[in-house]
Amino acid sequence: MRVTIVGTGYVGLVSGACFSEFGHHVTCVDVNDEKIKALKAGDIPIFEPGLDSLVDRNVKAGRLDFSTRLADSVGASDAVFIAVGTPSRRGDGHADLSYVMKAAEEVASLLYGYTVVVTKSTVPVGTGAKIEEILMEHAPDKEWDVASNPEFLREGAAITDFMHPDRVVVGTTSERARNVMKELYRPLFLNETPVMFTRRESAELIKYAANAFLATKISFINEMADLCEQLGADVQDVAKGIGLDNRIGKKFLHAGPGYGGSCFPKDTLALLRTAQQVGTPLRIVQATVDANDNRKRAMADRIIAALGGSAKGKRVAMLGLTFKPNTDDMRDSPSLDIVPALLKAGATIHAYDPEGTAEAKKLLPDITYCDDAYACMNGADILVIVTEWNQFRALDFDRAGDLLKNRILVDLRNIYARGEPQAKGFEYYGIGRGGAASSIAAASLTATDS
Incomplete structure:
Protein backbone atom coordinates (compact mmCIF):
# COMPACT_ATOMS: atom_id res chain seq x y z
CA MET A 1 0.00 0.00 0.00
CA ARG A 199 -15.79 4.51 17.53
CA ARG A 200 -13.50 7.41 16.71
CA GLU A 201 -14.30 9.17 19.98
CA SER A 202 -13.35 6.10 21.99
CA ALA A 203 -10.02 5.76 20.21
CA GLU A 204 -9.22 9.42 20.84
CA LEU A 205 -10.04 9.06 24.53
CA ILE A 206 -8.13 5.76 24.96
CA LYS A 207 -4.85 7.53 24.26
CA TYR A 208 -5.45 10.26 26.85
CA ALA A 209 -6.86 7.85 29.42
CA ALA A 210 -3.85 5.55 29.08
CA ASN A 211 -1.33 8.33 29.59
CA ALA A 212 -3.28 9.83 32.48
CA PHE A 213 -3.42 6.45 34.22
CA LEU A 214 0.32 5.86 33.82
CA ALA A 215 1.05 9.37 35.06
CA THR A 216 -1.16 8.65 38.07
CA LYS A 217 0.86 5.52 38.88
CA ILE A 218 4.06 7.58 38.83
CA SER A 219 2.67 10.29 41.11
CA PHE A 220 1.21 7.65 43.43
CA ILE A 221 4.51 5.83 43.95
CA ASN A 222 6.30 9.15 44.42
CA GLU A 223 3.92 10.04 47.25
CA MET A 224 4.44 6.58 48.71
CA ALA A 225 8.19 7.27 48.56
CA ASP A 226 7.75 10.38 50.70
CA LEU A 227 5.76 8.34 53.21
CA CYS A 228 8.42 5.60 53.21
CA GLU A 229 11.08 8.14 54.11
CA GLN A 230 9.12 9.22 57.16
CA LEU A 231 8.30 5.70 58.31
CA GLY A 232 11.63 3.96 57.65
CA ALA A 233 10.27 1.80 54.81
CA ASP A 234 11.87 1.24 51.40
CA VAL A 235 9.75 2.31 48.43
CA GLN A 236 11.42 -0.23 46.16
CA ASP A 237 10.20 -3.04 48.40
CA VAL A 238 6.75 -1.45 48.53
CA ALA A 239 6.65 -1.06 44.75
CA LYS A 240 7.68 -4.68 44.23
CA GLY A 241 5.18 -5.89 46.80
CA ILE A 242 2.24 -4.17 45.16
CA GLY A 243 3.51 -4.60 41.60
CA LEU A 244 3.49 -8.39 41.90
CA ASP A 245 -0.27 -8.12 42.20
CA ASN A 246 -1.47 -8.73 38.64
CA ARG A 247 -4.29 -6.25 39.17
CA ILE A 248 -1.70 -3.50 39.67
CA GLY A 249 1.39 -4.53 37.69
CA LYS A 250 4.99 -3.48 38.28
CA LYS A 251 5.45 -0.99 35.42
CA PHE A 252 5.56 2.76 36.16
CA LEU A 253 6.08 2.14 39.87
CA HIS A 254 9.59 3.60 39.99
CA ALA A 255 9.93 6.47 42.43
CA GLY A 256 11.88 9.46 41.15
CA PRO A 257 11.86 13.18 40.46
CA GLY A 258 8.54 13.22 38.57
CA TYR A 259 7.40 12.54 35.03
CA GLY A 260 8.25 14.66 32.00
CA GLY A 261 8.59 14.21 28.26
CA SER A 262 6.44 14.97 25.26
CA CYS A 263 3.30 13.10 26.34
CA PHE A 264 2.33 12.88 30.01
CA PRO A 265 2.52 16.60 30.93
CA LYS A 266 0.62 17.91 27.90
CA ASP A 267 -1.81 14.99 27.64
CA THR A 268 -2.93 15.18 31.27
CA LEU A 269 -3.52 18.92 30.89
CA ALA A 270 -5.41 18.45 27.63
CA LEU A 271 -7.58 15.76 29.20
CA LEU A 272 -8.39 18.05 32.12
CA ARG A 273 -9.40 20.86 29.78
CA THR A 274 -11.61 18.53 27.73
CA ALA A 275 -13.33 17.32 30.90
CA GLN A 276 -13.87 20.87 32.10
CA GLN A 277 -15.51 21.81 28.82
CA VAL A 278 -18.15 19.12 29.25
CA GLY A 279 -18.57 19.67 32.99
CA THR A 280 -17.02 16.40 34.17
CA PRO A 281 -14.26 17.11 36.72
CA LEU A 282 -11.34 14.67 36.80
CA ARG A 283 -10.16 15.12 40.38
CA ILE A 284 -7.68 12.25 40.36
CA VAL A 285 -5.99 13.50 37.18
CA GLN A 286 -5.87 17.04 38.58
CA ALA A 287 -4.24 15.74 41.76
CA THR A 288 -1.72 13.83 39.64
CA VAL A 289 -0.74 16.99 37.75
CA ASP A 290 -0.43 19.01 40.96
CA ALA A 291 1.59 16.31 42.72
CA ASN A 292 3.99 16.04 39.80
CA ASP A 293 4.55 19.80 39.59
CA ASN A 294 5.30 19.91 43.31
CA ARG A 295 7.53 16.86 42.98
CA LYS A 296 9.87 18.38 40.45
CA ARG A 297 10.18 21.60 42.42
CA ALA A 298 11.01 19.68 45.61
CA MET A 299 14.01 17.88 44.11
CA ALA A 300 16.27 20.93 44.31
CA ASP A 301 15.40 21.26 48.00
CA ARG A 302 16.57 17.68 48.55
CA ILE A 303 19.90 18.43 46.94
CA ILE A 304 20.31 21.62 48.97
CA ALA A 305 19.47 19.72 52.17
CA ALA A 306 22.15 17.13 51.34
CA LEU A 307 24.60 20.04 51.02
CA GLY A 308 23.86 20.99 54.60
CA GLY A 309 21.10 23.46 53.91
CA SER A 310 22.86 25.92 51.60
CA ALA A 311 23.95 25.69 47.98
CA LYS A 312 25.62 29.09 47.86
CA GLY A 313 29.06 28.80 46.33
CA LYS A 314 28.71 25.03 45.91
CA ARG A 315 29.37 23.11 42.72
CA VAL A 316 26.91 20.39 41.74
CA ALA A 317 27.93 17.54 39.43
CA MET A 318 24.76 16.48 37.60
CA LEU A 319 24.49 13.24 35.64
CA GLY A 320 21.63 13.22 33.13
CA LEU A 321 19.42 16.04 31.91
CA THR A 322 16.87 14.40 29.58
CA PHE A 323 13.52 13.33 31.02
CA LYS A 324 14.45 9.65 30.57
CA PRO A 325 17.34 7.62 29.13
CA ASN A 326 17.75 6.61 25.47
CA THR A 327 16.39 9.88 24.16
CA ASP A 328 17.62 13.44 23.63
CA ASP A 329 14.20 14.83 24.60
CA MET A 330 14.31 17.63 27.16
CA ARG A 331 10.59 18.47 27.12
CA ASP A 332 9.29 18.94 30.68
CA SER A 333 12.34 17.15 32.08
CA PRO A 334 12.71 17.42 35.87
CA SER A 335 16.12 19.00 35.22
CA LEU A 336 14.33 22.08 33.88
CA ASP A 337 12.98 22.67 37.40
CA ILE A 338 15.99 21.43 39.35
CA VAL A 339 18.71 23.40 37.56
CA PRO A 340 17.14 26.89 37.77
CA ALA A 341 16.31 26.37 41.45
CA LEU A 342 19.90 25.39 42.25
CA LEU A 343 21.29 28.31 40.26
CA LYS A 344 18.93 30.66 42.11
CA ALA A 345 20.21 29.22 45.38
CA GLY A 346 23.76 30.18 44.42
CA ALA A 347 25.13 26.90 43.09
CA THR A 348 27.13 26.30 39.95
CA ILE A 349 26.41 23.19 37.90
CA HIS A 350 28.62 20.97 35.79
CA ALA A 351 26.53 18.46 33.87
CA TYR A 352 26.86 15.52 31.52
CA ASP A 353 24.21 13.79 29.43
CA PRO A 354 25.08 11.15 26.82
CA GLU A 355 22.64 12.42 24.18
CA GLY A 356 20.82 15.48 25.47
CA THR A 357 23.53 18.13 25.57
CA ALA A 358 22.62 19.86 22.31
CA GLU A 359 18.97 20.26 23.33
CA ALA A 360 19.84 21.10 26.92
CA LYS A 361 22.12 23.97 25.90
CA LYS A 362 19.14 25.71 24.29
CA LEU A 363 17.12 25.53 27.51
CA LEU A 364 19.81 25.62 30.20
CA PRO A 365 22.54 27.93 28.88
CA ASP A 366 23.91 28.95 32.28
CA ILE A 367 25.59 25.68 33.27
CA THR A 368 28.85 24.02 32.26
CA TYR A 369 28.59 21.00 29.98
CA CYS A 370 31.15 18.23 30.24
CA ASP A 371 32.28 15.50 27.87
CA ASP A 372 31.92 12.58 30.28
CA ALA A 373 30.58 11.67 33.70
CA TYR A 374 33.86 11.98 35.57
CA ALA A 375 34.80 15.33 34.04
CA CYS A 376 31.77 16.95 35.64
CA MET A 377 32.66 15.48 39.06
CA ASN A 378 36.08 17.12 39.23
CA GLY A 379 36.02 19.57 42.15
CA ALA A 380 32.27 19.25 42.77
CA ASP A 381 30.74 19.35 46.25
CA ILE A 382 28.02 16.80 45.48
CA LEU A 383 27.07 14.26 42.83
CA VAL A 384 23.45 14.06 41.65
CA ILE A 385 21.92 11.45 39.32
CA VAL A 386 18.91 12.91 37.52
CA THR A 387 18.48 10.50 34.57
CA GLU A 388 19.05 6.75 34.78
CA TRP A 389 21.30 6.23 31.76
CA ASN A 390 22.86 2.76 31.81
CA GLN A 391 26.40 4.14 31.87
CA PHE A 392 25.65 5.73 35.25
CA ARG A 393 24.71 2.38 36.79
CA ALA A 394 28.29 1.19 37.25
CA LEU A 395 30.23 4.25 38.36
CA ASP A 396 33.73 3.79 39.73
CA PHE A 397 33.11 5.13 43.23
CA ASP A 398 36.81 5.17 44.11
CA ARG A 399 37.52 7.39 41.12
CA ALA A 400 34.44 9.50 41.75
CA GLY A 401 35.38 9.94 45.40
CA ASP A 402 38.86 11.14 44.48
CA LEU A 403 37.42 13.73 42.08
CA LEU A 404 34.69 15.08 44.36
CA LYS A 405 35.35 17.47 47.23
CA ASN A 406 32.78 15.61 49.31
CA ARG A 407 31.61 12.03 48.89
CA ILE A 408 27.91 12.85 48.70
CA LEU A 409 25.55 11.16 46.23
CA VAL A 410 21.91 12.12 45.69
CA ASP A 411 20.39 9.36 43.57
CA LEU A 412 17.06 10.66 42.27
CA ARG A 413 16.44 7.42 40.34
CA ASN A 414 17.42 4.80 42.95
CA ILE A 415 19.78 3.08 40.54
CA TYR A 416 22.10 2.01 43.36
CA ALA A 417 21.38 -0.41 46.14
CA ARG A 418 21.59 0.96 49.65
CA GLY A 419 24.99 0.13 51.09
CA GLU A 420 26.88 0.07 47.79
CA PRO A 421 27.93 3.75 47.74
CA GLN A 422 28.27 3.80 51.52
CA ALA A 423 30.83 1.02 51.31
CA LYS A 424 33.01 3.49 49.38
CA GLY A 425 32.58 6.19 52.00
CA PHE A 426 29.71 8.06 50.36
CA GLU A 427 26.77 9.69 52.07
CA TYR A 428 23.95 8.25 49.99
CA TYR A 429 20.51 9.77 49.59
CA GLY A 430 17.98 7.94 47.45
CA ILE A 431 14.25 8.39 47.00
CA GLY A 432 11.91 6.72 49.47
CA ARG A 433 14.63 4.52 50.94
CA GLY A 434 13.94 5.26 54.62
CA GLY A 435 16.80 5.45 57.11
CA ALA A 436 19.37 8.11 56.20
CA ALA A 437 17.17 9.49 53.47
CA SER A 438 14.50 10.55 55.93
CA SER A 439 16.51 13.47 57.29
CA ILE A 440 16.92 15.26 53.94
CA ALA A 441 13.40 14.27 52.96
CA ALA A 442 12.04 16.02 56.04
CA ALA A 443 14.19 19.06 55.28
CA SER A 444 13.09 19.21 51.64
CA LEU A 445 9.43 18.78 52.53
CA THR A 446 9.70 21.59 55.05
CA ALA A 447 11.41 23.83 52.49
CA THR A 448 8.73 23.09 49.92
CA ASP A 449 5.89 23.77 52.31
CA SER A 450 7.35 27.01 53.63
Missing part, protein backbone atom coordinates in the same frame (compact mmCIF):
# COMPACT_ATOMS: atom_id res chain seq x y z
CA ARG A 2 1.02 3.63 -0.39
CA VAL A 3 1.12 5.84 2.69
CA THR A 4 1.76 9.53 3.31
CA ILE A 5 2.88 10.68 6.75
CA VAL A 6 2.34 14.39 7.41
CA GLY A 7 5.01 15.49 9.88
CA THR A 8 8.47 14.04 10.49
CA GLY A 9 8.67 14.58 14.22
CA TYR A 10 9.11 11.74 16.65
CA VAL A 11 5.81 9.99 15.94
CA GLY A 12 5.75 10.64 12.20
CA LEU A 13 9.30 9.53 11.50
CA VAL A 14 9.12 6.38 13.62
CA SER A 15 5.71 5.44 12.19
CA GLY A 16 6.82 6.06 8.64
CA ALA A 17 9.98 4.00 9.02
CA CYS A 18 8.09 1.13 10.63
CA PHE A 19 5.29 1.09 8.05
CA SER A 20 7.95 0.91 5.33
CA GLU A 21 9.54 -1.98 7.19
CA PHE A 22 6.16 -3.72 6.92
CA GLY A 23 6.58 -3.47 3.15
CA HIS A 24 4.46 -0.42 2.35
CA HIS A 25 5.71 2.52 0.31
CA VAL A 26 5.84 5.54 2.62
CA THR A 27 6.47 9.22 1.93
CA CYS A 28 7.16 11.37 4.98
CA VAL A 29 6.33 15.03 4.36
CA ASP A 30 7.40 18.06 6.36
CA VAL A 31 7.33 21.82 5.72
CA ASN A 32 10.80 22.15 7.26
CA ASP A 33 13.08 22.10 4.24
CA GLU A 34 16.25 21.74 6.30
CA LYS A 35 14.87 18.70 8.10
CA ILE A 36 13.92 17.01 4.84
CA LYS A 37 17.34 17.74 3.35
CA ALA A 38 18.96 16.22 6.43
CA LEU A 39 16.76 13.12 6.26
CA LYS A 40 17.55 12.65 2.58
CA ALA A 41 21.24 12.86 3.51
CA GLY A 42 20.77 10.19 6.15
CA ASP A 43 20.90 12.51 9.17
CA ILE A 44 18.24 11.62 11.75
CA PRO A 45 17.07 14.71 13.70
CA ILE A 46 16.17 12.79 16.88
CA PHE A 47 17.94 10.16 18.93
CA GLU A 48 16.02 6.90 19.04
CA PRO A 49 17.90 3.58 19.27
CA GLY A 50 17.79 1.69 15.96
CA LEU A 51 15.98 4.39 13.99
CA ASP A 52 18.96 5.42 11.86
CA SER A 53 19.55 1.90 10.56
CA LEU A 54 15.81 1.32 10.01
CA VAL A 55 15.49 4.50 7.95
CA ASP A 56 18.65 3.76 5.99
CA ARG A 57 17.56 0.21 5.14
CA ASN A 58 14.13 1.23 3.85
CA VAL A 59 15.38 4.26 1.92
CA LYS A 60 17.86 2.01 0.12
CA ALA A 61 15.07 -0.50 -0.56
CA GLY A 62 12.98 2.24 -2.17
CA ARG A 63 10.13 1.93 0.33
CA LEU A 64 10.75 5.19 2.24
CA ASP A 65 11.29 8.70 0.94
CA PHE A 66 11.01 12.27 2.14
CA SER A 67 9.48 15.41 0.64
CA THR A 68 8.35 18.94 1.41
CA ARG A 69 5.43 18.61 -1.01
CA LEU A 70 2.21 16.86 -0.06
CA ALA A 71 1.22 16.93 -3.72
CA ASP A 72 4.00 14.42 -4.45
CA SER A 73 2.21 11.59 -2.65
CA VAL A 74 -1.27 12.32 -1.24
CA GLY A 75 -3.17 11.67 -4.48
CA ALA A 76 -1.68 8.20 -4.82
CA SER A 77 -1.98 7.22 -1.15
CA ASP A 78 -4.36 4.68 0.33
CA ALA A 79 -3.92 6.31 3.74
CA VAL A 80 -2.68 9.70 4.90
CA PHE A 81 -1.54 9.93 8.51
CA ILE A 82 -1.55 13.31 10.24
CA ALA A 83 1.34 13.18 12.72
CA VAL A 84 2.03 16.84 13.44
CA GLY A 85 2.59 18.36 16.86
CA THR A 86 -0.21 19.13 19.31
CA PRO A 87 1.60 21.12 22.02
CA SER A 88 -0.14 22.57 25.03
CA ARG A 89 -1.57 25.96 24.20
CA ARG A 90 -0.08 28.79 26.22
CA GLY A 91 -2.34 30.08 28.92
CA ASP A 92 -5.05 27.44 29.07
CA GLY A 93 -3.41 24.01 28.61
CA HIS A 94 -5.66 23.00 25.70
CA ALA A 95 -4.04 21.00 22.91
CA ASP A 96 -3.07 23.32 20.06
CA LEU A 97 -4.76 21.79 17.00
CA SER A 98 -3.74 24.48 14.52
CA TYR A 99 -1.14 22.25 12.83
CA VAL A 100 -3.62 19.37 12.61
CA MET A 101 -6.32 21.50 11.00
CA LYS A 102 -3.91 23.11 8.56
CA ALA A 103 -2.67 19.67 7.52
CA ALA A 104 -6.26 18.47 7.05
CA GLU A 105 -7.06 21.41 4.77
CA GLU A 106 -3.96 20.80 2.65
CA VAL A 107 -4.67 17.08 2.40
CA ALA A 108 -8.30 17.72 1.42
CA SER A 109 -7.25 19.75 -1.62
CA LEU A 110 -5.08 16.89 -2.90
CA LEU A 111 -7.27 13.81 -2.43
CA TYR A 112 -7.80 11.60 -5.45
CA GLY A 113 -9.54 8.26 -5.22
CA TYR A 114 -10.60 6.63 -1.96
CA THR A 115 -8.31 7.64 0.94
CA VAL A 116 -8.39 7.10 4.69
CA VAL A 117 -7.26 10.23 6.55
CA VAL A 118 -5.91 9.09 9.90
CA THR A 119 -5.04 11.10 12.99
CA LYS A 120 -1.82 9.72 14.48
CA SER A 121 -1.22 12.85 16.52
CA THR A 122 -2.58 12.82 20.05
CA VAL A 123 -5.77 14.87 19.78
CA PRO A 124 -8.76 15.62 22.04
CA VAL A 125 -12.04 13.81 21.59
CA GLY A 126 -13.98 15.33 18.71
CA THR A 127 -10.94 16.21 16.58
CA GLY A 128 -11.84 13.54 14.03
CA ALA A 129 -15.25 15.11 13.64
CA LYS A 130 -13.65 18.51 12.99
CA ILE A 131 -11.37 16.99 10.34
CA GLU A 132 -14.43 15.41 8.77
CA GLU A 133 -16.06 18.85 8.57
CA ILE A 134 -12.97 20.21 6.82
CA LEU A 135 -13.00 17.38 4.30
CA MET A 136 -16.72 17.86 3.68
CA GLU A 137 -16.05 21.53 2.96
CA HIS A 138 -12.94 21.17 0.79
CA ALA A 139 -13.40 17.71 -0.76
CA PRO A 140 -17.16 17.02 -0.88
CA ASP A 141 -16.91 15.15 -4.17
CA LYS A 142 -14.04 12.87 -3.15
CA GLU A 143 -14.18 9.46 -1.48
CA TRP A 144 -12.64 9.39 1.96
CA ASP A 145 -13.03 8.36 5.59
CA VAL A 146 -11.54 9.80 8.76
CA ALA A 147 -10.09 7.42 11.32
CA SER A 148 -8.19 7.70 14.61
CA ASN A 149 -5.11 5.55 15.19
CA PRO A 150 -3.38 6.78 18.35
CA GLU A 151 0.27 5.95 18.95
CA PHE A 152 1.58 4.28 22.10
CA LEU A 153 5.30 4.76 21.56
CA ARG A 154 7.75 5.03 24.43
CA GLU A 155 10.74 7.20 23.66
CA GLY A 156 13.80 4.96 23.74
CA ALA A 157 11.77 1.87 22.79
CA ALA A 158 9.58 3.25 20.00
CA ILE A 159 10.54 0.79 17.26
CA THR A 160 9.84 -2.21 19.47
CA ASP A 161 6.56 -0.63 20.56
CA PHE A 162 5.47 -0.16 16.94
CA MET A 163 6.58 -3.55 15.67
CA HIS A 164 5.47 -5.53 18.74
CA PRO A 165 2.70 -3.48 20.36
CA ASP A 166 0.45 -4.49 23.25
CA ARG A 167 -2.46 -3.48 21.02
CA VAL A 168 -3.43 -1.39 18.02
CA VAL A 169 -6.41 0.92 18.39
CA VAL A 170 -8.35 2.13 15.34
CA GLY A 171 -11.34 4.43 15.62
CA THR A 172 -13.72 4.11 12.67
CA THR A 173 -17.17 2.75 11.91
CA SER A 174 -16.47 2.49 8.17
CA GLU A 175 -15.96 -1.05 6.90
CA ARG A 176 -13.99 0.30 3.97
CA ALA A 177 -11.63 2.16 6.28
CA ARG A 178 -11.30 -0.91 8.49
CA ASN A 179 -10.13 -2.94 5.53
CA VAL A 180 -7.46 -0.39 4.66
CA MET A 181 -6.21 -0.28 8.25
CA LYS A 182 -6.22 -4.07 8.48
CA GLU A 183 -4.02 -4.26 5.39
CA LEU A 184 -1.65 -1.62 6.75
CA TYR A 185 -1.23 -3.56 9.98
CA ARG A 186 -1.40 -6.99 8.33
CA PRO A 187 1.96 -8.19 9.75
CA LEU A 188 0.63 -7.57 13.26
CA PHE A 189 -2.58 -9.48 12.54
CA LEU A 190 -0.41 -12.42 11.49
CA ASN A 191 1.38 -12.16 14.84
CA GLU A 192 -2.01 -12.16 16.61
CA THR A 193 -1.53 -8.67 18.03
CA PRO A 194 -4.81 -7.45 19.57
CA VAL A 195 -6.37 -4.92 17.19
CA MET A 196 -9.29 -2.93 18.55
CA PHE A 197 -11.80 -1.25 16.27
CA THR A 198 -13.87 1.33 18.12
